[in-house]
Amino acid sequence: MARRAASVSAMDVAGELPQVAERGPSWDGRLTVLILFLPPALLLFTLFVVLPIGEAAWYSAFNWNGFGRPTNWIGFDNYRFVLETRAFWLALRNNGLIIAVSLAIQLPLALTLALMLAERFRGAVALRMLFFMPYILAEIATGLIFSFVYDGDYGLVASIWRSFGAEPPHLLASTDTAMLAVLIVVVWKYFGFHMMLFIAALQGLDKSLIEAARIDGATRSQALRHVVIPLLYPTIRLSVFFAIVGSLQLFDLVMPLTRGGPADSSNTLVSFLYNNGISRMRVGYGSAIGVILFTICVTFAFTYKRWFMRDE
């Protein structure tokens, strides 16, 4: 649901088609186009986006296990229960951590690599593919692969530890390290995607601007700081948007790795929703979590577009 919203926003973000400078069609013509083309899109959007969201909001006011029709109206109690659950705040904190790591580590890493690999040299394309590979892997598969990597008895991490003669840790089994282990996988999996965005943007830059700066006596790093990076701002803003919305929706990596455990220490909002709403048949409670998550996503998307992407 939120993913769809993200893709819709991404369409807007990508910018509208440039207005072709010609005498536009008459108003009548436009109206005909509207009458012909709007209903199907509107119908689909209502059916698959608006209604489910409305339904979730409606269910969230009931104590309901998913059988029959909801009858036990409890108003805002589900929201109160969610806010009183310690695990909810842990999940919110974890989503915050994922966003922080995405912005502070993943994006700079992606940008640095993009600047190196955007040049044409032997092996650049191979390296790009190599870094992009993790993004192609399915999330579930990635989670499973890393649960073997982190395995404290047979995993890669364990053998590295043993080569130093230390007792290997079980990273996924401790409340102190489980989330850290998840964060490492998140960075590993998604940095390649952002790197590709940056490479695409770099290749589309107007080279003459950089050349002009160099002729005016700017050093490489000055040209980078004052010309290249500012030219990349639109892409960076887009990348940040994807990173944050993606972080809020993270679920399928967490489940095979830790199922949100131990003791809820690595839940994200969506895995918290699954563990507490769906698997417990508390549909009302789960819907309340869903509505909270949706509100967070929508508020962020609109605020972000309004403040940071006004020009696009």
Added chain:
Amino acid sequence: MTRLLGKLGLAAAACLLWANSAAADTTVKWLHIEANPAQVKIWEEVARAYEASHPGTKIEMQFLENEAYKAKLPTILQSKDRPNIIYSWAGGVLKTQIEAGVLDDITDQVKGYSDSLTPAALAAFTANGRVYGLPTALSQVGFLCNKELMAKAKVDPAGIKSWDDLLAAVKTLKAAGVTPIVVGGADKWPLHFYWTHLAVRVGGKPAFDAALRGENGGFAGETFQKSGELFKQLVDLQPFQNGFLGFKNPQAVGYFGDGKAAMTLAISTVYHLQRALAADKVGLSEDKICWFDFPVVAGGKGAPTDTLGGITGWLITKGSPKEAVDFLKYFVSRDVQTRLAAGNFIIPVVQGADAGLNNAFMKLIAANLAKSNYHQNFYDQSLGPSVGRVVNDVTAEIAGGSMSPQDAAKAIEAAWKQGN
């Protein structure tokens, strides 16, 4: 366009034909979660045999994985295309389904036949005197142990009678450099066996029934606090394998099958399951495995013969054809149950089918269950999904040291009040 119309015409014709044939044939849709191919093979054979002797009836088997099944069940039951026969662990989930009116009452159809079933097992599928499903198998939770590792540490499994004996055995095993117990802590429910079996020993049936009625402090009462405290005594000895909170159950069963831990508290079916999940697919041979019942607690009100375990069976969904019940009676018949018992897949529930048991271990479990006057269904099933999962959560938290036994008992009571 004409091609499309042609196709539509064909489809319509096909629908008509299908409708005609459907009128002649009845299809019974049977949804199961059995992952053991050897057992499914026998089921297939049984279904085909039934079809052969009942022309006009088709048995269609559908499979869903355990967790996916639990998550999808409410939706499945309310779809027009729902299966006719579904799997059940009885308990609170069954109660919810009965209240929601998504099941058929089959009392009249199984009259007479139901006398052949173990009364306790049938009772699990009965509510207010009406029968809503048929049981198919029983299981017992207890300690499986590795004879070689126990001998290495000079621990005699037959000598572990009381909780204190178990604690002493854990200490001795640790001193001998053996991992005492393996458990799949990431799945949480393998940990809840400890706390709930302790509750069965400490309070017996009266305590559980009183808690359900909300008496003596409900699940926050003395019995359940004490169970948490005793469990904490064990946890404090650090008896589990390293990283136990990261192990999923199949991994833990495999670990036992690989001979890396002396004991595991498990469902009796693990006796055979450990082979399939061991790294070498061979696991421990029967002469290397020992078993002892869950130890008793000093001053506990429960009888030593009381058991904790599963009672599983099949339900008939609302509006199913009468053939569904007929097939189910055929499936839970003495012949089929004897066959499944002979393959060591189940502890049967049809009287006389235990004659098929040909394995000393399975016979022992069957005898234990026959002796038991109080067979407590798994809490996480019996209390229903919303409270049951909380029980799993808090036992995992006690095991991880992030919650006190008192808070754990209070959390379960709070969930129980919220859910009822």
